[in-house]
Amino acid sequence: MTAADLGPEGTRPPPTRRRPGGRTARIRQQVLDAVVAELGEHGYDGLTTDAVAARAGVHRTTVYRRWGDVGGLLADVFDAASDDDWQPPDTGSLESDLAALNQEIHAALTARPSVVTALIAASFRSEKAAQAQQRLWEDRYARCEVIVSRAVRRGELPPRTDARRLLVAATAPLYHQLVLLRTTPDPHMPGQAARTAALAAAAGAFTEPPSTRGA
Amino acid sequence: MTAADLGPEGTRPPPTRRRPGGRTARIRQQVLDAVVAELGEHGYDGLTTDAVAARAGVHRTTVYRRWGDVGGLLADVFDAASDDDWQPPDTGSLESDLAALNQEIHAALTARPSVVTALIAASFRSEKAAQAQQRLWEDRYARCEVIVSRAVRRGELPPRTDARRLLVAATAPLYHQLVLLRTTPDPHMPGQAARTAALAAAAGAFTEPPSTRGA
Numbered sequence: 001m002t003a004a005d006l007g008p009e010g011t012r013p014p015p016t017r018r019r020p021g022g023r024t025a026r027i028r029q030q031v032l033d034a035v036v037a038e039l040g041e042h043g044y045d046g047l048t049t050d051a052v053a054a055r056a057g058v059h060r061t062t063v064y065r066r067w068g069d070v071g072g073l074l075a076d077v078f079d080a081a082s083d084d085d086w087q088p089p090d091t092g093s094l095e096s097d098l099a100a101l102n103q104e105i106h107a108a109l110t111a112r113p114s115v116v117t118a119l120i121a122a123s124f125r126s127e128k129a130a131q132a133q134q135r136l137w138e139d140r141y142a143r144c145e146v147i148v149s150r151a152v153r154r155g156e157l158p159p160r161t162d163a164r165r166l167l168v169a170a171t172a173p174l175y176h177q178l179v180l181l182r183t184t185p186d187p188h189m190p191g192q193a194a195r196t197a198a199l200a201a202a203a204g205a206f207t208e209p210p211s212t213r214g215a
Numbered sequence: 216m217t218a219a220d221l222g223p224e225g226t227r228p229p230p231t232r233r234r235p236g237g238r239t240a241r242i243r244q245q246v247l248d249a250v251v252a253e254l255g256e257h258g259y260d261g262l263t264t265d266a267v268a269a270r271a272g273v274h275r276t277t278v279y280r281r282w283g284d285v286g287g288l289l290a291d292v293f294d295a296a297s298d299d300d301w302q303p304p305d306t307g308s309l310e311s312d313l314a315a316l317n318q319e320i321h322a323a324l325t326a327r328p329s330v331v332t333a334l335i336a337a338s339f340r341s342e343k344a345a346q347a348q349q350r351l352w353e354d355r356y357a358r359c360e361v362i363v364s365r366a367v368r369r370g371e372l373p374p375r376t377d378a379r380r381l382l383v384a385a386t387a388p389l390y391h392q393l394v395l396l397r398t399t400p401d402p403h404m405p406g407q408a409a410r411t412a413a414l415a416a417a418a419g420a421f422t423e424p425p426s427t428r429g430a
Binding site for chain 2: 168179180
């Protein structure tokens with residue numbers, strides 16, 4: 001588990017592994033890996049800059065100077081995660097793309113310990129982390145819009161389909177059930193939520209009325 | 216704002232107001248109101264049993280003895296909220312019932328301060344609170360199943376419709392966007408999510424295959 005295993009969609013190696021940038025990049029990677037490991041083991045309450053520095057094998061003043069506090073460390077975990085080349089699944093149909101995407105989310109949210117769930121929880125504690133999480137989610141949903149544009153090109157969906165609303169509808173039930181309602185994980189959940197969104201999309205649920213796009 | 220204003224669906228007066236139960240019930244109400252007020256003003260980090268006791272005007276040992284700690288106090292806020300007679304909206308159609316339900320959720324999640332959002336955040340801090348929140352949500356979703364059974368009786372939906380999945384699909388986008396993604400509140404959101412779920416339901420998204428119900 002690395003700092004970049006963030007879901008909803010990310011299970012890519014962190015960027016500093018792919019683009020080794022010398023000592024600074026290496027230290028960043030060590031520190032962010034240590035944040036994720038400490039968070040997974042002890043939760044937010046056990047997460048301290050000192051523990052992160054010790055685990056990463058760097059001097060505590062390095063951590064203070066560069067990241068400031070726990071919120072700054074968490075924010076950088078989110079920021080590092082979006083600096084990758086993750087792309088959503090491309091399986092040939094809207095429903096199966098959404099199902100594959102939901103499988104990634106389901107896996108991230110049901111991993112034990114789940115770094116994603118721990119980071120979501122931590123974002124309720126730190127405004128800096130919350131803002132970075134918002135940026136990461138915005139990035140992930142923006143990348144996923146290609147799922148919808150491909151479906152439009154294939155003729156599966158009408159051109160004026162609101163991609164973001166469709167993607168939120170497809171993925172929201174997983175977050176709601178696994179993070180908030182804490183229901184038992186169900187292997188059918190990813191496919192069912194994908195099918196629900198695809199059926200609603202085909203029925204025009206996400207089609208913007210022409211008026212909203214001007215004349 | 217009282218301890219019972221919990222959403223997704225509850226904006227009822229707390230039970231102890233409707234069924235005055237003497238001193239014990241009155242103290243419980245004072246204490247739970249104080250928990251909600253302290254949580255709204257200071258968040259979880261400012262919530263202490265001493266501050267709650269002071270605000271409620273009861274002795275601190277009364278709070279310790281009866282609720283133990285902050286987790287116990289929060290759990291009782293959730294438990295008190297489900298001890299009411301809240302029923303979901305009954306407007307005559309599936310889509311408008313879901314839209315009215317979503318309006319209640321949207322109002323609860325966008326109130327400032329939002330007690331519901333503060334309680335969701337607090338549930339990531341206390342296992343006792345998290346379990347009580349799960350019980351309350353289970354209670355609320357169970358009560359909402361009548362929305363689906365009424366639609367089945369009206370012939371809007373096939374008999375073998377999975378009520379819970381439909382209700383989660385209808386409501387999840389609001390929680391996802393307002394609590395996790397923290398997108399800007401949008402007055403169209405409740406109706407759009409309701410329409411999406413109703414269209415998916417009409418297209419058979421929540422219809423259980425006969426095999427799952429046996430012969």
